[in-house]
Amino acid sequence: MSLIVKTVTRLTVGLIVLFGIYIVLHGHLSPGGGFAGGVIIALAFVHFMLAFGKDAALSKISRNLASNLESLGALMFLAIALAGFLGGSFFLNILSKGAPFKLFSAGTIPLSNAAISLKVGVGLLAIFLALVILEKSGKEE
């Protein structure tokens, strides 16, 4: 891509990731949540890959790292679900509720949001990486 695209990408990718993290962390206070925030974070990496090419993006995050992080997200969500057994039942909200409209409130819901965002974001990124790698090795043949 051209120099303009690369410069703008370098300036905006960090802001997009920051916005995605904001959407994830405030999922229990404002519209958004784990799914949308995770896709925004994945889109930041896709943006980076479109501007700088596949090799630069693959040096930041490899496919194995992506699949490991995705499994970690799924296991985190399952662990939060199983932690409910400490209080008696599956998916019980065992942490304290806190005051409404505060960032640290709603017990396990922000943690679940973070796990879902990790799972969704890295999962979609892994799909995109797999398609890109397929296209690249298809051209080599």
Place this chain on the structure above:
Amino acid sequence: MELHLLLIFMIFAAIVAIEVKDLLSSVVAVGAVGFALCLAFLILKAPDLAITQLVVEILCLIILIRATINKDLPLTIEGRWVFNTLATLAFIGVFLFFAHSALKEMPAFGNPIMAVVRKYLEEGTAKTGAVNLVTAVILDFRAYDTLGEATVLFTSVIGIMAVLRRPGRKKTG
């Protein structure tokens, strides 16, 4: 009123997406349908869905455009168009008939009839501590469903990684 305009626009864009000959224009028309759907969610006061629809639509468009940008496949339409058109019209008629009789039974807009919904709306914030009730429902009351959805996505990623992995595509012959 805006909603009806958006729906008409979506139908028009969908027809354009089917009928246009150029594959890239077709993908752009599909994107127009998606963004109009996002606006429709906003008008129906569902900002959570609107955000999710917007970002997923962008990701799908990027993948579709990258997949279609080099291959401009000409569409061929031939043969049996009388039967196809008649069958389509018949199915549209059947669908409209059943949709009409089903929509007459629906409750008025924004008027929950289920007792469960009223309970969620009244006690959601007190029971979960989450101010955003959508998040309270999907991650607390209905967390089982979210777990199932996460499993579906996990399975699809596993499937894609297994199909598109490097050793699976050896040259044959």
